[in-house]
Amino acid sequence: MTPGLAVLRNPARAWLLAAWALVLSACACEPVAPGSAMAHGLWLREHPQASPSQSNFYTCSTCHALTAASANARILPGAPLAGAIARPSFWGGQVRDLLPAINVCRFWFMDAKQPWLPEQAEARAVWAWLEVAAPALPEAVTWSAVGSISDVPAGQAAAGAQVYQAACANCHGKLHSGSGRISKQAPILPEEFLAEHQEYSPQDRRLIGIEKVRHGPFLGYGGRMPPFARQVLSDAQLADLLAYLGL
Protein backbone atom coordinates (compact mmCIF):
# COMPACT_ATOMS: atom_id res chain seq x y z
CA MET A 1 0.00 0.00 0.00
CA THR A 2 1.29 3.48 -0.81
CA PRO A 3 1.41 6.13 1.92
CA GLY A 4 -1.77 8.04 2.46
CA LEU A 5 -3.69 5.76 0.13
CA ALA A 6 -5.99 4.65 2.89
CA VAL A 7 -7.26 8.16 3.38
CA LEU A 8 -7.43 9.01 -0.29
CA ARG A 9 -9.41 5.87 -0.95
CA ASN A 10 -12.20 7.14 1.21
CA PRO A 11 -12.15 10.91 0.87
CA ALA A 12 -15.78 11.41 1.80
CA ARG A 13 -15.52 9.68 5.10
CA ALA A 14 -12.19 11.26 5.89
CA TRP A 15 -13.65 14.70 5.27
CA LEU A 16 -16.61 13.99 7.51
CA LEU A 17 -14.36 12.93 10.30
CA ALA A 18 -12.29 16.02 9.97
CA ALA A 19 -15.43 18.13 10.16
CA TRP A 20 -16.54 16.31 13.28
CA ALA A 21 -13.22 16.91 14.87
CA LEU A 22 -13.58 20.64 14.38
CA VAL A 23 -17.18 20.73 15.54
CA LEU A 24 -16.51 18.64 18.59
CA SER A 25 -13.20 20.14 19.51
CA ALA A 26 -14.79 21.99 22.46
CA CYS A 27 -15.74 18.68 24.01
CA ALA A 28 -14.11 15.80 22.27
CA CYS A 29 -15.74 13.36 24.62
CA GLU A 30 -18.66 12.68 22.34
CA PRO A 31 -17.36 9.84 20.16
CA VAL A 32 -17.39 10.40 16.44
CA ALA A 33 -20.65 9.04 15.11
CA PRO A 34 -21.66 7.09 18.19
CA GLY A 35 -22.00 3.43 17.43
CA SER A 36 -19.94 3.69 14.25
CA ALA A 37 -17.33 1.12 13.40
CA MET A 38 -14.62 3.67 13.99
CA ALA A 39 -15.95 4.44 17.46
CA HIS A 40 -15.96 0.70 18.03
CA GLY A 41 -12.29 0.51 17.07
CA LEU A 42 -11.40 3.29 19.46
CA TRP A 43 -13.44 1.67 22.20
CA LEU A 44 -11.59 -1.61 21.70
CA ARG A 45 -8.27 0.19 21.90
CA GLU A 46 -9.14 1.52 25.35
CA HIS A 47 -10.91 -1.52 26.80
CA PRO A 48 -9.71 -4.92 28.01
CA GLN A 49 -12.61 -6.44 26.05
CA ALA A 50 -10.24 -6.51 23.08
CA SER A 51 -9.69 -9.97 24.53
CA PRO A 52 -12.66 -12.04 25.69
CA SER A 53 -10.58 -13.40 28.58
CA GLN A 54 -11.88 -12.39 32.02
CA SER A 55 -8.32 -12.33 33.28
CA ASN A 56 -7.05 -9.76 30.78
CA PHE A 57 -6.27 -6.41 32.36
CA TYR A 58 -4.52 -4.73 29.43
CA THR A 59 -5.82 -2.51 26.69
CA CYS A 60 -3.94 -1.80 23.50
CA SER A 61 -3.09 1.60 24.98
CA THR A 62 -1.29 0.01 27.92
CA CYS A 63 1.57 -0.70 25.53
CA HIS A 64 0.98 1.40 22.41
CA ALA A 65 0.62 5.12 21.87
CA LEU A 66 -0.97 6.51 18.76
CA THR A 67 2.18 8.38 17.75
CA ALA A 68 5.63 8.78 19.24
CA ALA A 69 4.66 12.28 20.35
CA SER A 70 1.47 11.17 22.08
CA ALA A 71 3.45 8.73 24.23
CA ASN A 72 4.30 11.81 26.37
CA ALA A 73 7.78 10.57 27.25
CA ARG A 74 6.46 7.25 28.47
CA ILE A 75 8.63 4.34 27.41
CA LEU A 76 6.20 1.95 25.77
CA PRO A 77 7.16 -1.55 24.66
CA GLY A 78 4.97 -1.50 21.53
CA ALA A 79 5.41 0.74 18.50
CA PRO A 80 3.05 3.66 17.84
CA LEU A 81 -0.02 2.37 16.03
CA ALA A 82 -0.75 5.28 13.70
CA GLY A 83 0.40 4.32 10.25
CA ALA A 84 0.53 0.61 11.05
CA ILE A 85 -1.68 -0.28 8.09
CA ALA A 86 0.95 1.01 5.68
CA ARG A 87 3.85 -0.99 7.14
CA PRO A 88 5.27 -3.83 5.05
CA SER A 89 5.97 -6.08 8.05
CA PHE A 90 5.63 -6.19 11.82
CA TRP A 91 7.37 -7.38 14.96
CA GLY A 92 10.77 -6.68 13.50
CA GLY A 93 10.01 -8.59 10.30
CA GLN A 94 8.82 -11.73 12.07
CA VAL A 95 5.15 -11.16 11.23
CA ARG A 96 4.04 -10.38 7.69
CA ASP A 97 0.54 -9.04 8.16
CA LEU A 98 -1.23 -6.54 10.35
CA LEU A 99 -4.01 -8.66 11.80
CA PRO A 100 -1.69 -11.50 12.79
CA ALA A 101 0.58 -8.85 14.40
CA ILE A 102 -2.36 -7.66 16.51
CA ASN A 103 -3.35 -11.22 17.29
CA VAL A 104 0.16 -11.86 18.58
CA CYS A 105 -0.46 -9.19 21.24
CA ARG A 106 -3.88 -10.57 22.01
CA PHE A 107 -2.55 -14.11 22.40
CA TRP A 108 0.69 -13.51 24.30
CA PHE A 109 -0.31 -10.58 26.51
CA MET A 110 -4.10 -10.45 26.63
CA ASP A 111 -4.86 -14.16 27.05
CA ALA A 112 -7.09 -14.31 23.94
CA LYS A 113 -7.32 -17.95 22.87
CA GLN A 114 -8.83 -17.27 19.45
CA PRO A 115 -7.39 -14.87 16.89
CA TRP A 116 -9.58 -12.16 15.39
CA LEU A 117 -10.46 -13.11 11.84
CA PRO A 118 -10.44 -10.46 9.10
CA GLU A 119 -14.21 -10.59 8.64
CA GLN A 120 -14.93 -10.26 12.36
CA ALA A 121 -16.56 -7.00 13.55
CA GLU A 122 -13.81 -6.29 16.11
CA ALA A 123 -11.00 -6.74 13.61
CA ARG A 124 -12.80 -4.57 11.07
CA ALA A 125 -13.45 -1.90 13.68
CA VAL A 126 -9.75 -1.73 14.57
CA TRP A 127 -8.99 -1.37 10.88
CA ALA A 128 -11.58 1.39 10.59
CA TRP A 129 -9.78 3.64 13.07
CA LEU A 130 -6.29 2.64 11.99
CA GLU A 131 -7.19 3.55 8.45
CA VAL A 132 -7.97 7.08 9.49
CA ALA A 133 -4.94 7.29 11.75
CA ALA A 134 -2.50 6.64 8.92
CA PRO A 135 -0.27 9.55 8.09
CA ALA A 136 2.90 7.44 8.34
CA LEU A 137 5.42 6.16 5.87
CA PRO A 138 5.22 2.60 4.57
CA GLU A 139 8.27 1.62 6.59
CA ALA A 140 8.61 -1.16 9.09
CA VAL A 141 9.41 -0.18 12.65
CA THR A 142 12.89 -1.27 13.66
CA TRP A 143 12.50 -3.68 16.51
CA SER A 144 14.67 -6.62 17.42
CA ALA A 145 14.09 -8.84 20.39
CA VAL A 146 17.14 -9.36 22.59
CA GLY A 147 18.18 -13.00 22.40
CA SER A 148 20.97 -14.09 24.72
CA ILE A 149 21.01 -12.44 28.12
CA SER A 150 24.17 -10.83 29.42
CA ASP A 151 24.89 -8.39 32.23
CA VAL A 152 24.94 -4.61 31.81
CA PRO A 153 27.39 -2.24 33.53
CA ALA A 154 26.53 -0.57 36.84
CA GLY A 155 24.05 2.32 36.53
CA GLN A 156 22.70 5.34 38.43
CA ALA A 157 19.72 4.86 40.72
CA ALA A 158 18.53 8.48 40.37
CA ALA A 159 18.29 8.18 36.61
CA GLY A 160 16.73 4.76 37.10
CA ALA A 161 13.86 6.30 39.05
CA GLN A 162 12.86 8.23 35.95
CA VAL A 163 13.15 5.18 33.73
CA TYR A 164 10.99 3.24 36.16
CA GLN A 165 8.37 5.97 36.09
CA ALA A 166 8.35 6.05 32.30
CA ALA A 167 8.53 2.31 31.57
CA CYS A 168 7.37 0.24 34.53
CA ALA A 169 5.18 2.22 36.94
CA ASN A 170 2.13 2.10 34.71
CA CYS A 171 1.89 -1.64 35.37
CA HIS A 172 3.84 -2.19 38.58
CA GLY A 173 2.78 0.94 40.47
CA LYS A 174 5.07 2.66 42.99
CA LEU A 175 8.32 1.01 43.99
CA HIS A 176 8.03 -0.95 47.28
CA SER A 177 4.26 -0.50 47.60
CA GLY A 178 2.85 -1.29 44.17
CA SER A 179 0.38 1.54 44.71
CA GLY A 180 -1.57 2.19 41.51
CA ARG A 181 -0.47 -1.01 39.75
CA ILE A 182 -2.52 -2.34 36.88
CA SER A 183 -3.28 -5.67 38.53
CA LYS A 184 -2.17 -7.71 41.52
CA GLN A 185 -0.59 -10.01 38.96
CA ALA A 186 2.09 -7.39 38.31
CA PRO A 187 4.38 -7.96 41.31
CA ILE A 188 5.44 -5.22 43.73
CA LEU A 189 9.01 -4.39 42.77
CA PRO A 190 11.43 -5.37 43.99
CA GLU A 191 10.04 -7.14 47.09
CA GLU A 192 7.70 -9.66 45.45
CA PHE A 193 10.25 -10.40 42.78
CA LEU A 194 12.97 -11.06 45.37
CA ALA A 195 10.65 -13.29 47.40
CA GLU A 196 9.80 -15.24 44.27
CA HIS A 197 13.46 -15.82 43.40
CA GLN A 198 15.06 -16.52 46.76
CA GLU A 199 16.81 -19.65 45.60
CA TYR A 200 18.97 -17.70 43.14
CA SER A 201 22.23 -15.89 43.81
CA PRO A 202 22.10 -12.06 43.72
CA GLN A 203 23.97 -12.14 40.39
CA ASP A 204 21.46 -14.58 38.87
CA ARG A 205 18.57 -12.50 40.20
CA ARG A 206 20.01 -9.50 38.40
CA LEU A 207 20.27 -11.53 35.20
CA ILE A 208 16.72 -12.76 35.64
CA GLY A 209 15.57 -9.16 36.00
CA ILE A 210 17.28 -8.40 32.68
CA GLU A 211 15.82 -11.54 31.15
CA LYS A 212 12.28 -10.57 32.20
CA VAL A 213 12.56 -7.06 30.80
CA ARG A 214 14.15 -8.24 27.53
CA HIS A 215 12.14 -11.40 26.89
CA GLY A 216 8.77 -10.68 28.50
CA PRO A 217 6.82 -13.93 28.07
CA PHE A 218 8.97 -15.15 25.19
CA LEU A 219 11.93 -17.53 24.94
CA GLY A 220 10.73 -19.71 27.72
CA TYR A 221 10.07 -17.12 30.44
CA GLY A 222 6.26 -17.16 30.50
CA GLY A 223 3.88 -14.61 32.05
CA ARG A 224 2.38 -11.67 30.20
CA MET A 225 4.66 -8.75 30.67
CA PRO A 226 5.73 -7.28 27.32
CA PRO A 227 9.39 -7.46 26.24
CA PHE A 228 11.37 -4.23 25.89
CA ALA A 229 13.70 -4.20 22.90
CA ARG A 230 16.88 -2.10 22.96
CA GLN A 231 15.23 0.26 20.50
CA VAL A 232 12.82 1.40 23.21
CA LEU A 233 14.91 0.79 26.35
CA SER A 234 18.68 1.00 25.97
CA ASP A 235 21.15 -1.08 27.97
CA ALA A 236 22.21 2.14 29.73
CA GLN A 237 18.62 2.82 30.79
CA LEU A 238 18.26 -0.76 31.91
CA ALA A 239 21.46 -0.43 33.96
CA ASP A 240 20.04 2.64 35.72
CA LEU A 241 16.77 0.82 36.30
CA LEU A 242 18.52 -2.13 37.95
CA ALA A 243 20.37 0.26 40.25
CA TYR A 244 17.04 1.82 41.24
CA LEU A 245 15.51 -1.61 41.84
CA GLY A 246 18.53 -2.64 43.91
CA LEU A 247 19.22 -5.66 41.74
Added chain:
Amino acid sequence: MKGRNWLAVLALAACEPETAEPAWQLYHGDAYSEAPADIPWPAGELALTSDSGADTLTALNPLTGQRLAVVQVGRDPVAIDGPHHLAIDRARGYVYVALSYPAAALTPGPHAAHGSSIRPGYVQKLRLNDLRSVAERAIEANPGDIALSADGSTLVISHFDLATASKVGTVEQRRGRLTWLPAANVGAVAPKTAQVCILPHGLTVAADGRRAWVACYGEDVVAAVDLSVAPPAVVRTPLGPAARSDGAPSYGPYSLVADPSGQRAAVGCTESRDLRFFDLQTGEVAKQRWAEPGAGAVYFAAWSADGAKLWVPTQGPDAIHRVDAATAKTEKTRTFVAGECQKPHEVQRSQSGLLLVVCEGDHQGPGQVLALDPQSLQTLWSVPTGAYPDRVALAGPP
Protein backbone atom coordinates in the same frame (compact mmCIF):
# COMPACT_ATOMS: atom_id res chain seq x y z
CA MET B 1 -7.11 16.78 4.79
CA LYS B 2 -4.75 14.29 6.25
CA GLY B 3 -3.80 16.65 9.03
CA ARG B 4 -7.36 17.27 10.03
CA ASN B 5 -8.17 13.59 10.14
CA TRP B 6 -5.40 13.28 12.43
CA LEU B 7 -6.96 15.80 14.78
CA ALA B 8 -10.11 13.74 14.89
CA VAL B 9 -8.22 10.76 16.09
CA LEU B 10 -6.17 12.68 18.60
CA ALA B 11 -9.28 14.31 20.01
CA LEU B 12 -10.87 10.91 20.42
CA ALA B 13 -7.83 9.58 22.16
CA ALA B 14 -8.63 11.84 25.10
CA CYS B 15 -12.08 10.39 25.61
CA GLU B 16 -13.21 8.87 28.87
CA PRO B 17 -13.81 5.22 28.08
CA GLU B 18 -17.41 4.07 28.45
CA THR B 19 -17.94 1.04 30.61
CA ALA B 20 -20.82 -0.89 29.02
CA GLU B 21 -20.21 -1.95 25.46
CA PRO B 22 -22.63 -0.18 23.09
CA ALA B 23 -24.08 -1.68 19.90
CA TRP B 24 -21.77 -1.08 16.96
CA GLN B 25 -22.09 -0.81 13.24
CA LEU B 26 -20.04 -3.12 11.08
CA TYR B 27 -17.27 -1.68 8.96
CA HIS B 28 -18.04 -2.63 5.36
CA GLY B 29 -14.96 -1.22 3.64
CA ASP B 30 -11.94 -3.13 2.48
CA ALA B 31 -10.00 -4.40 5.47
CA TYR B 32 -6.80 -6.43 5.77
CA SER B 33 -6.70 -7.07 2.05
CA GLU B 34 -3.70 -4.80 1.68
CA ALA B 35 -1.08 -7.48 1.30
CA PRO B 36 -0.52 -8.65 -2.25
CA ALA B 37 -0.06 -12.33 -3.07
CA ASP B 38 3.67 -12.29 -3.23
CA ILE B 39 4.81 -15.59 -4.71
CA PRO B 40 5.30 -15.21 -8.45
CA TRP B 41 4.32 -18.70 -9.57
CA PRO B 42 6.73 -20.12 -12.16
CA ALA B 43 5.56 -21.69 -15.42
CA GLY B 44 5.57 -25.23 -14.03
CA GLU B 45 6.06 -26.46 -10.52
CA LEU B 46 7.12 -24.55 -7.43
CA ALA B 47 9.63 -25.96 -4.95
CA LEU B 48 9.46 -25.11 -1.24
CA THR B 49 11.96 -25.77 1.50
CA SER B 50 11.23 -25.71 5.23
CA ASP B 51 14.13 -23.77 6.75
CA SER B 52 13.80 -25.04 10.29
CA GLY B 53 16.60 -22.92 11.72
CA ALA B 54 15.49 -19.67 10.11
CA ASP B 55 11.71 -19.66 10.51
CA THR B 56 11.25 -19.34 6.79
CA LEU B 57 10.05 -21.20 3.74
CA THR B 58 12.09 -20.62 0.61
CA ALA B 59 10.18 -20.78 -2.68
CA LEU B 60 12.16 -21.73 -5.80
CA ASN B 61 11.62 -22.32 -9.46
CA PRO B 62 12.71 -25.96 -9.76
CA LEU B 63 13.60 -25.55 -13.43
CA THR B 64 15.97 -22.64 -13.08
CA GLY B 65 16.83 -22.48 -9.41
CA GLN B 66 15.62 -18.90 -9.25
CA ARG B 67 14.68 -17.95 -5.70
CA LEU B 68 11.15 -16.59 -5.85
CA ALA B 69 10.49 -15.70 -2.24
CA VAL B 70 11.69 -16.23 1.29
CA VAL B 71 8.69 -16.10 3.55
CA GLN B 72 8.53 -15.84 7.33
CA VAL B 73 6.31 -18.51 8.86
CA GLY B 74 5.44 -19.57 12.39
CA ARG B 75 3.51 -18.09 15.29
CA ASP B 76 6.10 -16.94 17.78
CA PRO B 77 7.31 -13.42 16.93
CA VAL B 78 10.55 -13.88 18.87
CA ALA B 79 11.69 -17.50 19.13
CA ILE B 80 12.43 -19.90 16.28
CA ASP B 81 9.29 -21.89 15.51
CA GLY B 82 11.26 -24.55 13.69
CA PRO B 83 9.19 -25.10 10.52
CA HIS B 84 9.92 -28.76 10.07
CA HIS B 85 8.83 -30.75 7.04
CA LEU B 86 6.01 -29.91 4.65
CA ALA B 87 3.06 -31.71 3.11
CA ILE B 88 1.48 -30.32 -0.03
CA ASP B 89 -2.09 -30.52 -1.30
CA ARG B 90 -1.71 -29.64 -4.95
CA ALA B 91 -5.39 -30.04 -5.81
CA ARG B 92 -6.66 -27.62 -3.19
CA GLY B 93 -3.62 -25.36 -3.10
CA TYR B 94 -2.40 -25.74 0.47
CA VAL B 95 0.85 -26.57 2.18
CA TYR B 96 0.91 -27.90 5.73
CA VAL B 97 3.87 -27.17 7.91
CA ALA B 98 4.72 -28.60 11.31
CA LEU B 99 6.31 -26.24 13.84
CA SER B 100 8.62 -28.08 16.20
CA TYR B 101 10.19 -25.44 18.51
CA PRO B 102 13.73 -26.79 18.74
CA ALA B 103 15.15 -26.42 22.24
CA ALA B 104 18.59 -25.62 20.85
CA ALA B 105 17.28 -22.49 19.14
CA LEU B 106 16.34 -20.93 22.45
CA THR B 107 18.77 -18.51 24.00
CA PRO B 108 17.32 -18.44 27.47
CA GLY B 109 18.51 -16.60 30.53
CA PRO B 110 18.80 -18.26 33.95
CA HIS B 111 15.03 -18.25 34.47
CA ALA B 112 14.10 -20.09 31.29
CA ALA B 113 16.99 -22.52 31.79
CA HIS B 114 15.61 -23.39 35.21
CA GLY B 115 12.26 -24.85 34.15
CA SER B 116 12.75 -27.01 31.08
CA SER B 117 9.24 -26.60 29.76
CA ILE B 118 8.49 -28.47 26.56
CA ARG B 119 6.54 -26.43 24.06
CA PRO B 120 3.70 -28.02 22.15
CA GLY B 121 4.14 -28.22 18.42
CA TYR B 122 1.77 -26.69 15.91
CA VAL B 123 0.52 -27.54 12.49
CA GLN B 124 -0.30 -24.65 10.19
CA LYS B 125 -2.23 -24.73 6.95
CA LEU B 126 -0.88 -22.19 4.48
CA ARG B 127 -2.31 -21.09 1.16
CA LEU B 128 0.09 -22.10 -1.59
CA ASN B 129 -0.27 -18.91 -3.57
CA ASP B 130 1.00 -16.60 -0.85
CA LEU B 131 2.03 -18.94 2.01
CA ARG B 132 -0.27 -17.21 4.47
CA SER B 133 -1.71 -19.23 7.31
CA VAL B 134 -5.44 -19.94 7.13
CA ALA B 135 -5.72 -22.38 10.03
CA GLU B 136 -3.59 -23.80 12.78
CA ARG B 137 -3.79 -26.29 15.58
CA ALA B 138 -1.66 -27.09 18.62
CA ILE B 139 -0.35 -30.64 18.59
CA GLU B 140 2.04 -32.57 20.79
CA ALA B 141 5.64 -31.48 21.05
CA ASN B 142 8.39 -32.34 18.56
CA PRO B 143 6.56 -33.08 15.33
CA GLY B 144 8.92 -35.16 13.21
CA ASP B 145 7.43 -35.86 9.82
CA ILE B 146 4.15 -34.74 8.28
CA ALA B 147 2.29 -36.44 5.43
CA LEU B 148 -1.01 -35.93 3.64
CA SER B 149 -3.09 -38.69 2.07
CA ALA B 150 -3.37 -38.47 -1.72
CA ASP B 151 -7.11 -37.75 -1.48
CA GLY B 152 -6.26 -34.68 0.61
CA SER B 153 -8.40 -35.85 3.52
CA THR B 154 -6.00 -36.82 6.27
CA LEU B 155 -2.93 -35.21 7.71
CA VAL B 156 -0.64 -37.44 9.76
CA ILE B 157 2.21 -36.26 11.96
CA SER B 158 4.80 -38.29 13.85
CA HIS B 159 6.31 -37.03 17.11
CA PHE B 160 10.04 -37.58 17.43
CA ASP B 161 10.12 -37.05 21.17
CA LEU B 162 13.53 -37.79 22.64
CA ALA B 163 12.40 -37.03 26.20
CA THR B 164 9.72 -39.73 26.10
CA ALA B 165 12.09 -42.16 24.41
CA SER B 166 14.78 -41.78 27.04
CA LYS B 167 12.47 -42.19 30.04
CA VAL B 168 13.31 -44.93 32.47
CA GLY B 169 10.47 -47.35 31.94
CA THR B 170 8.96 -50.07 29.84
CA VAL B 171 9.07 -50.09 26.04
CA GLU B 172 5.40 -49.09 26.08
CA GLN B 173 6.10 -46.06 28.26
CA ARG B 174 8.86 -44.91 25.94
CA ARG B 175 6.75 -45.03 22.80
CA GLY B 176 5.97 -41.80 20.99
CA ARG B 177 2.80 -40.83 19.22
CA LEU B 178 1.22 -40.29 15.88
CA THR B 179 -1.32 -37.47 15.42
CA TRP B 180 -3.89 -37.38 12.65
CA LEU B 181 -6.56 -34.89 11.77
CA PRO B 182 -8.89 -34.00 8.92
CA ALA B 183 -7.01 -31.62 6.64
CA ALA B 184 -10.19 -29.70 5.76
CA ASN B 185 -10.74 -28.79 9.42
CA VAL B 186 -7.29 -28.27 10.85
CA GLY B 187 -8.43 -25.41 13.05
CA ALA B 188 -11.77 -26.84 14.11
CA VAL B 189 -11.44 -30.55 14.85
CA ALA B 190 -9.42 -31.93 17.74
CA PRO B 191 -6.71 -34.24 16.40
CA LYS B 192 -6.59 -37.92 17.32
CA THR B 193 -3.42 -39.48 18.62
CA ALA B 194 -2.08 -42.93 19.32
CA GLN B 195 1.06 -44.27 20.86
CA VAL B 196 2.86 -46.19 18.14
CA CYS B 197 6.53 -46.90 18.76
CA ILE B 198 9.77 -45.45 20.11
CA LEU B 199 10.80 -42.36 18.14
CA PRO B 200 8.47 -42.53 15.14
CA HIS B 201 9.76 -40.35 12.30
CA GLY B 202 9.46 -40.72 8.49
CA LEU B 203 5.97 -41.70 7.44
CA THR B 204 3.60 -42.29 4.57
CA VAL B 205 -0.21 -42.42 4.44
CA ALA B 206 -2.50 -44.58 2.31
CA ALA B 207 -4.23 -42.70 -0.51
CA ASP B 208 -7.58 -42.80 1.34
CA GLY B 209 -6.07 -41.73 4.66
CA ARG B 210 -7.11 -44.88 6.50
CA ARG B 211 -3.66 -46.33 7.13
CA ALA B 212 -0.23 -44.92 7.93
CA TRP B 213 3.24 -46.45 8.07
CA VAL B 214 6.03 -44.96 10.09
CA ALA B 215 9.73 -45.69 10.53
CA CYS B 216 10.53 -46.05 14.23
CA TYR B 217 14.11 -45.03 14.88
CA GLY B 218 14.20 -46.09 18.53
CA GLU B 219 12.58 -49.47 18.07
CA ASP B 220 14.05 -50.70 14.76
CA VAL B 221 10.58 -51.36 13.35
CA VAL B 222 8.11 -50.09 10.79
CA ALA B 223 4.78 -49.51 12.50
CA ALA B 224 1.67 -49.99 10.37
CA VAL B 225 -1.24 -48.12 11.90
CA ASP B 226 -4.88 -48.64 11.02
CA LEU B 227 -6.39 -45.22 11.67
CA SER B 228 -9.92 -46.27 10.70
CA VAL B 229 -10.61 -48.28 13.84
CA ALA B 230 -10.78 -47.10 17.44
CA PRO B 231 -8.48 -47.62 19.16
CA PRO B 232 -6.16 -47.68 16.17
CA ALA B 233 -4.49 -51.01 15.52
CA VAL B 234 -0.68 -50.93 15.43
CA VAL B 235 1.43 -53.71 13.89
CA ARG B 236 5.19 -53.38 14.39
CA THR B 237 7.50 -55.22 12.02
CA PRO B 238 11.19 -55.47 12.96
CA LEU B 239 13.56 -54.46 10.20
CA GLY B 240 15.84 -57.39 10.90
CA PRO B 241 16.86 -59.98 13.46
CA ALA B 242 18.99 -57.50 15.45
CA ALA B 243 16.11 -55.10 16.18
CA ARG B 244 16.48 -53.40 19.57
CA SER B 245 14.32 -51.13 21.69
CA ASP B 246 16.78 -50.38 24.50
CA GLY B 247 17.94 -46.99 23.26
CA ALA B 248 20.77 -48.23 21.03
CA PRO B 249 19.05 -49.17 17.76
CA SER B 250 20.86 -51.49 15.36
CA TYR B 251 19.25 -50.03 12.24
CA GLY B 252 17.85 -46.66 13.25
CA PRO B 253 15.13 -46.37 10.58
CA TYR B 254 14.56 -42.63 10.12
CA SER B 255 12.93 -42.09 6.74
CA LEU B 256 10.19 -43.94 4.91
CA VAL B 257 9.25 -43.10 1.33
CA ALA B 258 6.54 -44.98 -0.58
CA ASP B 259 7.02 -45.77 -4.27
CA PRO B 260 4.60 -44.06 -6.69
CA SER B 261 2.32 -47.12 -6.81
CA GLY B 262 2.04 -47.33 -3.04
CA GLN B 263 3.28 -50.96 -3.12
CA ARG B 264 6.49 -50.68 -1.20
CA ALA B 265 8.49 -48.21 0.80
CA ALA B 266 12.19 -47.42 1.01
CA VAL B 267 13.22 -47.23 4.66
CA GLY B 268 16.42 -45.25 5.21
CA CYS B 269 18.46 -46.41 8.21
CA THR B 270 20.89 -44.01 9.83
CA GLU B 271 22.59 -46.51 12.17
CA SER B 272 23.03 -49.54 9.90
CA ARG B 273 23.63 -47.11 7.03
CA ASP B 274 21.52 -49.01 4.57
CA LEU B 275 18.18 -48.86 2.83
CA ARG B 276 15.60 -51.56 3.48
CA PHE B 277 12.43 -52.30 1.55
CA PHE B 278 9.11 -52.68 3.29
CA ASP B 279 6.11 -54.14 1.46
CA LEU B 280 3.16 -51.90 2.31
CA GLN B 281 0.66 -54.55 1.19
CA THR B 282 2.00 -57.64 2.97
CA GLY B 283 3.79 -55.86 5.82
CA GLU B 284 7.02 -57.78 5.14
CA VAL B 285 10.58 -56.57 5.06
CA ALA B 286 12.41 -57.72 1.91
CA LYS B 287 15.58 -59.78 2.33
CA GLN B 288 17.33 -57.63 -0.21
CA ARG B 289 18.65 -54.31 1.02
CA TRP B 290 20.84 -51.59 -0.37
CA ALA B 291 24.16 -51.14 1.38
CA GLU B 292 27.45 -49.83 0.13
CA PRO B 293 30.74 -50.20 2.02
CA GLY B 294 31.72 -46.88 3.54
CA ALA B 295 28.37 -45.23 2.78
CA GLY B 296 26.92 -42.74 5.27
CA ALA B 297 23.64 -42.62 7.16
CA VAL B 298 20.66 -42.92 4.81
CA TYR B 299 18.06 -40.14 4.66
CA PHE B 300 14.93 -39.50 2.53
CA ALA B 301 15.28 -41.14 -0.91
CA ALA B 302 13.30 -40.45 -4.10
CA TRP B 303 11.72 -43.02 -6.43
CA SER B 304 11.55 -42.78 -10.21
CA ALA B 305 8.04 -42.48 -11.65
CA ASP B 306 8.03 -46.18 -12.61
CA GLY B 307 9.43 -47.30 -9.27
CA ALA B 308 12.47 -48.88 -10.97
CA LYS B 309 15.12 -46.55 -9.58
CA LEU B 310 15.94 -44.78 -6.37
CA TRP B 311 18.13 -41.82 -5.60
CA VAL B 312 19.48 -42.18 -2.09
CA PRO B 313 21.11 -39.38 -0.05
CA THR B 314 23.65 -40.31 2.61
CA GLN B 315 25.40 -38.21 5.24
CA GLY B 316 28.98 -38.70 6.39
CA PRO B 317 30.29 -39.05 3.70
CA ASP B 318 27.80 -36.72 2.02
CA ALA B 319 26.78 -38.34 -1.26
CA ILE B 320 23.95 -39.35 -3.52
CA HIS B 321 23.57 -42.81 -5.02
CA ARG B 322 21.45 -44.00 -7.91
CA VAL B 323 20.14 -47.45 -7.06
CA ASP B 324 18.37 -50.07 -9.14
CA ALA B 325 15.28 -50.80 -7.05
CA ALA B 326 14.86 -54.36 -8.39
CA THR B 327 18.39 -55.56 -7.62
CA ALA B 328 19.27 -53.04 -4.87
CA LYS B 329 22.60 -52.46 -6.66
CA THR B 330 24.32 -49.10 -6.88
CA GLU B 331 24.42 -47.75 -10.43
CA LYS B 332 26.26 -44.54 -9.71
CA THR B 333 27.53 -42.60 -6.71
CA ARG B 334 28.46 -38.99 -6.48
CA THR B 335 30.27 -37.85 -3.38
CA PHE B 336 29.94 -34.15 -2.66
CA VAL B 337 33.10 -32.17 -2.09
CA ALA B 338 33.28 -29.81 0.90
CA GLY B 339 30.81 -26.94 0.66
CA GLU B 340 28.93 -28.49 -2.26
CA CYS B 341 26.12 -30.08 -0.27
CA GLN B 342 26.62 -30.52 3.45
CA LYS B 343 24.34 -33.19 4.95
CA PRO B 344 21.94 -34.05 2.12
CA HIS B 345 18.61 -34.67 3.85
CA GLU B 346 16.14 -35.42 1.12
CA VAL B 347 15.87 -35.98 -2.63
CA GLN B 348 12.75 -35.17 -4.64
CA ARG B 349 12.11 -35.65 -8.32
CA SER B 350 10.44 -32.77 -10.13
CA GLN B 351 7.87 -33.27 -12.89
CA SER B 352 10.51 -32.38 -15.42
CA GLY B 353 12.68 -35.23 -14.08
CA LEU B 354 15.34 -33.19 -12.27
CA LEU B 355 16.49 -34.28 -8.85
CA LEU B 356 16.27 -31.71 -6.12
CA VAL B 357 18.50 -32.34 -3.14
CA VAL B 358 18.09 -30.37 0.05
CA CYS B 359 21.30 -29.97 2.06
CA GLU B 360 21.07 -29.07 5.75
CA GLY B 361 24.31 -27.12 5.86
CA ASP B 362 25.97 -26.52 9.23
CA HIS B 363 22.59 -25.70 10.88
CA GLN B 364 23.71 -22.13 11.66
CA GLY B 365 24.26 -20.62 8.26
CA PRO B 366 22.24 -21.19 5.08
CA GLY B 367 21.50 -24.60 3.62
CA GLN B 368 21.14 -25.32 -0.07
CA VAL B 369 19.03 -26.86 -2.74
CA LEU B 370 20.88 -28.53 -5.60
CA ALA B 371 19.37 -29.66 -8.87
CA LEU B 372 21.06 -32.74 -10.28
CA ASP B 373 20.81 -34.48 -13.59
CA PRO B 374 19.24 -37.86 -12.75
CA GLN B 375 21.62 -39.72 -15.09
CA SER B 376 24.98 -38.09 -14.58
CA LEU B 377 24.23 -36.78 -11.05
CA GLN B 378 25.97 -33.59 -12.10
CA THR B 379 24.85 -30.31 -10.52
CA LEU B 380 22.73 -28.10 -12.76
CA TRP B 381 22.24 -25.32 -10.28
CA SER B 382 22.57 -24.65 -6.57
CA VAL B 383 20.84 -22.01 -4.45
CA PRO B 384 21.04 -21.06 -0.78
CA THR B 385 18.04 -21.48 1.52
CA GLY B 386 17.50 -20.36 5.11
CA ALA B 387 19.31 -22.18 7.94
CA TYR B 388 18.83 -25.91 8.45
CA PRO B 389 16.38 -26.85 5.70
CA ASP B 390 15.01 -30.35 6.18
CA ARG B 391 12.54 -30.80 3.36
CA VAL B 392 12.10 -29.83 -0.23
CA ALA B 393 8.57 -30.28 -1.52
CA LEU B 394 7.10 -29.68 -4.96
CA ALA B 395 3.78 -28.00 -5.64
CA GLY B 396 1.54 -27.09 -8.48
CA PRO B 397 0.97 -26.01 -11.08
CA PRO B 398 -2.09 -24.42 -9.45
